[in-house]
Amino acid sequence: SGIQLRAADQWGFDKTVLTLFVNWGGRFAFGAYRWFDMVVIDGLFVNGSAFMAGAVGKLLRRTQTGYVRNYAFVMLLGSLLLVSYILYRSSMP
Numbered sequence: 502s503g504i505q506l507r508a509a510d511q512w513g514f515d516k517t518v519l520t521l522f523v524n525w526g527g528r529f530a531f532g533a534y535r536w537f538d539m540v541v542i543d544g545l546f547v548n549g550s551a552f553m554a555g556a557v558g559k560l561l562r563r564t565q566t567g568y569v570r571n572y573a574f575v576m577l578l579g580s581l582l583l584v585s586y587i588l589y590r591s592s593m594p
Contacts, residue, residue: 507513
């Protein structure tokens with residue numbers, strides 16, 4: 502009879518679980534994976550870091566003069582800032 506066939510088919514439970522969680526869930530997971538890979542990994546990390554490296558390079562290009570005196574001045578300035586910071590931190594309670 503019909504009830505026995507439906508009971509033997511577990512009232513369609515296995516087919517419903519397979520459709521919802523395996524088929525549709527698999528499609529959703531694949532779509533989410535593709536979006537995450539394209540937007541976050543490729544977009545933010547790969548292309549974003551390449552863009553930032555280029556932008557920082559363009560900004561710092563002006564500081565590359567080729568004169569040793571300019572580089573020595575920057576090292577002296579950095580050393581003074583470092584010593585000032587150390588003295589400031591050591592004077593705090």
